[in-house]
Amino acid sequence: MTRERVDKRAVRDLQEATGVAYADAVRLKAAFEKVLEEQPRLTYFGFGIFQQRGQTLQERQQEFAQRRTRLAAALPNVVKVYLWLRRNVQPIKTPAQGSYGLKHLAENVLGDYVSNGELIAAAIMAGYPMSTPHGPNANFAMSKRDIDRQRARAREERPSQRDVYQGRAILDEFSHLPLISDRDGDRWPCPTVGQHRAALGAIELALRDSWILDGVQQRDRWRTIDGHIDLDWVGGPYAWEVVRELLYFAENPNTGTIEPGELSPGINALGELNAVWLDGVRVRFRPFRPTGLARSRIAMWRHAEQDEPSPTPA
Incomplete structure (x- = not known):
């Protein structure tokens, strides 16, 4: 060359x-x-x-x-x-x-x-x-x-104890799915361009169809140095809320965007539930000054009354 x-x-x-x-x-x-x-x-x-x-x-x-x-x-x-x-x-x-x-x-x-x-x-x-x-x-x-x-x-932007607690509760609910930690990332090869594009497209469709990030400000996305994906926004839901809604979305066989079992939850080194993995690609969520997911944004197949209220920002 x-x-x-x-x-x-x-x-x-x-x-x-x-x-x-x-x-x-x-x-x-x-x-x-x-x-x-x-x-x-x-x-x-x-x-x-x-x-x-x-x-x-x-x-x-x-x-x-x-x-x-x-x-x-x-x-x-x-x-x-x-x-x-x-x-x-x-x-x-x-x-x-x-x-x-x-x-x-x-x-x-x-x-x-x-x-x-x-x-x-x-x-x-x-x-x-x-x-x-x-x-x-x-x-x-x-x-x-x-x-x-x-x-x-x-x-x-450091995770609070409440965030870690909420993440653990979600992981218990989806215990049938494999949990992937950032510490395990070395066992995954750097995603190919095709994997990167496919994962980004699937997650963007799921976010669109589930309305989770509707109304957030300054939304952006990055390809990380190791070939994975970061999604940033200001306000709106916490990272664990986005992971939870995406897992519900993916596990519902009627959505058609992601098949049940394809999406896995991901945690960082601090134990914060802040990512999902799809076909070897990590999609990490990084909200700035989050305010919590509005009830009107919770997907229609969910039962909002079963959820605890989102934490009130300090």
Whole structure:
């Protein structure tokens, strides 16, 4: 395959993973490559590698090359962090926000693992002034007010004990279905494009036909770095409510969209019921400031009087 075809494939993969336009994907790919060229010590770990006692020079060089290659392959994740920063955090003059703390904040907000090197590359691409690196880390000139707002947002969106309790009750009701945890995700190969499109189409049809997300704001969808699907929205139902309604929908043989037994519930590492799995593809739900599923949105084949009221937002 020629270099030109490889580049076009990388651009289209970036488009599919992040939802950016083709021209923007070309620009962002070039900006990322410029960062790698101008920062020859930047790796997936950060600047350099973790120094392990007893490593030979050859072993350190080999690990550096591996970490460097891994960062070069992480363009979609870097762009997701870049887009989050550009949309939410203003630059200032004094670099005071450490990359390692920022990488944890990005994980909490975006819901995916972010390496220190990915955060640094994204921040450089976004144009934030950077301090001289100290160890693997660096500081960036970012508005403390904006960072504090993002930390508050991340705290708001953590699962409550009520969410975990509700999820367990739903899992008991659907105990005949296999439960898939994010910790088990490694046993599933990265979904093919065909699997991704088929799962997305089936779930979107089920959401449409069950009216679960009607009326929510700022609805969006993403392809994750590992080839799965994230659905975001503001307001509306909690993630466990969407999973519950989709399971009821799928288990009803009269709906015709998804066959009984095809859909499986999914939990994250915290035990939160926040996803469904269909044919090896995880569809994860990420509501921001949810208010609960309105009674009028509960599907017609359900008995709403059997449900507990949705939790009242704090």
